[in-house]
């Protein structure tokens with residue numbers, strides 16, 4: 380058994396006692412390769428599930444009570460009656476008293492309301508994702524809860540339903556208005572593959588993520604992301620407004636910004652003031668880059684993938700304005716290294732992580748130099764991890 384799974388099991392037994400039929404579970408974190416800030420604009424995204432993630436040990440209880448404990452706060456248990464959750468208003472105010480437990484309890488409530496069988500259980504949680512790093516620890520915890528309920532109670536969930544209900548829990552119970560990318564890839568990701576997800580239709584396909592001579596580096600800026608939530612909502616509102624203005628005089632309105640083809644954009648964008656024009660241009664061009672990136676991965680053309688990483692970051696910096704000093708510094712430091720094919724921020728931005736594609740023999744030196752330059756420029760000690768991909772709970776068997 381993996382050390383984290385063992386830790387979760389020990390925590391379960393120390394907190395709630397030995398006995399019962401406890402099982403262990405894993406749900407990955409994610410890195411988005413490309414397709415940033417377009418999962419709420421009907422675009423295509425291309426994330427992969429990581430071997431860094433969240434672990435649980437869990438077992439059923441027959442009294443309808445849900446008891447939770449986290450390795451981050453070992454002495455404090457979260458407790459709720461399953462029946463109580465069913466009558467609780469689905470809004471952040473009702474869930475805030477549960478602290479971190481709002482995520483798993485929100486998922487329990489959503490599953491129950493959607494008719495998936497469930498009941499009481501005890502769950503101990505730990506994880507290997509660096510804290511606050513923007514690698515989707517909350518989506519990972521939500522999908523972990525889906526996996527636990529599905530296993531303990533035989534709830535007949537598939538990855539799409541798990542992602543949808545987890546997203547609803549995140550929005551309604553935890554109050555974060557994100558898109559569906561993180562929950563989706565944490566649910567259906569697979570080792571050795573990335574997920575090309577069309578966020579308009581929720582159709583998805585696996586793209587081989589065989590980096591060949593390259594490594595994917597995950598560079599954690601360790602910059603706290605306090606601004607992220609408010610700016611995230613601001614960008615969402617700007618995109619909604621841009622779409623409204625573009626559609627104002629159209630007979631057949633676009634369903635989303637990403638439904639606008641790049642060649643239609645110069646005409647469509649004429650309706651927009653300068654800032655909204657830049658936001659919308661990012662959505663349209665990023666959607667096109669994601670398709671090119673999936674094509675490049677199918678051909679194993681890592682040089683082209685690296686070029687697209689760079690173009691994506693530049694668009695997020697200049698048009699979407701979600702990078703900031705630390706992410707720009709670490710990305711520039713990476714790009715200046717021999718053997719680095721491209722680098723970009725990943726996730727919401729304003730801090731958190733960036734990724735770089737580096738030639739295998741050069742990755743170690745590159746990582747050391749990046750850390751040195753980044754520290755000199757920002758004062759932060761970064762953390763650089765070599766990413767490997769992992770199977771998610773609803774990834775299904777390989778064909």
Ligand code: GLA
Pocket residue numbers: 411414415416417418419557558559560561726727728
């Ligand atoms: C966060 C959100 C995602 C997505 C990314 C940006 O991670 O949770 O839904 O919008 O930001 O691509």
